[in-house]
Amino acid sequence: MNRISLALFVAAVAGTGLPACTSKPSASDAEKVVAGLVQRQSNGLIRLASVTKKNGQEAEFLGAKIYVIEYEAKIEFLGDCYWGGPMGQMSFETIRDTPGPFNAMMFAGRKKAAKGQTTRVTGTLRFEKTEKGWRGQDGKLY
Numbered sequence: 001m002n003r004i005s006l007a008l009f010v011a012a013v014a015g016t017g018l019p020a021c022t023s024k025p026s027a028s029d030a031e032k033v034v035a036g037l038v039q040r041q042s043n044g045l046i047r048l049a050s051v052t053k054k055n056g057q058e059a060e061f062l063g064a065k066i067y068v069i070e071y072e073a074k075i076e077f078l079g080d081c082y083w084g085g086p087m088g089q090m091s092f093e094t095i096r097d098t099p100g101p102f103n104a105m106m107f108a109g110r111k112k113a114a115k116g117q118t119t120r121v122t123g124t125l126r127f128e129k130t131e132k133g134w135r136g137q138d139g140k141l142y
Helices: 002-014 027-041
Strands: 046-061 064-077 081-083 111-113 118-130 133-135
Touching: 027 046, 027 064, 027 118
Parallel strands: none
Antiparallel strands: 046 064, 064 118, 081 111, 118 133
C-alpha cells in the first residue's frame, strides 16, 4: 500500500509543473522582465502602469527551446522626453535633450512625450529554457 501511495504522490508532484522543470513563463514573469527593462532604460522618466500577456508561443531555435511572450504595457511619462529605440525599435530608452544640428541622429525614430502622458506599447519577450528554468531577457531565471 505504501508503494502505491508513494507512486501516486510522485505522479502528482511531477504533474504540477514545478517552475524549474516544466512550466512556461507566466504573465507575472513577463511583467517582472518589462519592469526591469523600464527601470534600466528610462533614466527614471517612465513608470510602468501595467503589463498584459497577449499571447505566448513555445519554439525551438538552433536546438534551444524558447518561449516568446507577446505583451501590451501601459506606461506613464514622469518628465518631458524623447523615447524609444533608434529608428523606431521598441525600447524604453529616454533622452531629455532637444534635437539640434549636432545631435539630430540621436532622435531619429524616437517619439516625443510630455510629463503625465500615458501610452500603450506592444512588444515581445524571449525566454530560453535552461536546466534550472526559463532565462528571461534580463538574465534572471523564471
